[in-house]
Amino acid sequence: MKARTEIWFYHLERSSLDDVLPGLLEKTLDRGWRAVVRASDGDRAARIDERLWTYRDDAFLPHGRSGDPHAERQPILITESQENPNAAQALFIVDGSELGVTEAYDRCFILFDGRDDTALMGARERWKTLKAAGADLAYWKQSPEGRWEKAA
Template identity: 40%
Template sequence: MGAAYFYHLTHQPLETALPQLVARARGAGWRVAVRVGEADRLEALDKALWSGPAEEFPAHGIADGAHDADQPVLLTTAMDTPNGAACLMTVSGAEVTPEDCAAMERVCVIFDGTDGAALDQARVQWKALTAAEIEAQYWSQESGRWERKR
């Protein structure tokens, strides 16, 4: 059973932080599914992953393509992960369940610290996952870099 890591964005927008977090997960050897809560965000996140430095470029695709199973990083709004991901990243209010955590090495819940609704939803998700006895960690950019808070 994997752990849930909550990433509280305060110093970077999602479009900047996501490529960095995806690179870390890929560095661990994991395929990644990025579950997006709002379909209209797919294109912006796709563009953000394409526009990073060439040496950090994560090969990826948007779900419902012919090669979803082959994608090392797949952007999706669906609950399934056809690319065999070991790491699930949820953004823009996407749902995450204890079953997701049981199926993955890691689940990352990434939320905007300047958005009150996003903060509230992350709190609800934290409570639901920890109540299901999922190991959870909280990471913040409060100091300008990622730090685990206890």
């Protein structure tokens, strides 16, 4: 029997999504997992796509976008839909995208900008709803040095 999906909230205060997402995706691939990055709209998906090609001079993260040829083969798939065509184990929710059904994933990452009041309130509501439903939750925030610390 598969364990419940872990849902981890990442409260971005000192770093932007562009800074944090590539590192989390690298760690996901290092685990041998595939990932789905769910963006709120096509413009955001395009910006994430570009960032994953350019975030480091000496590396890139292998990825594609839903609708591209062979999307199901991609280790990282950027999408706006709630599908999991690449059989990913990790789901990344950005910009308040819909969470949808999480049972197909081992871990879900909800990344939100703590400097944006709307995003912060949305994350708090999402936490309360998931907590009440008995979800397996964790809350991560950055230390003053920029390291991630589990706070709940």
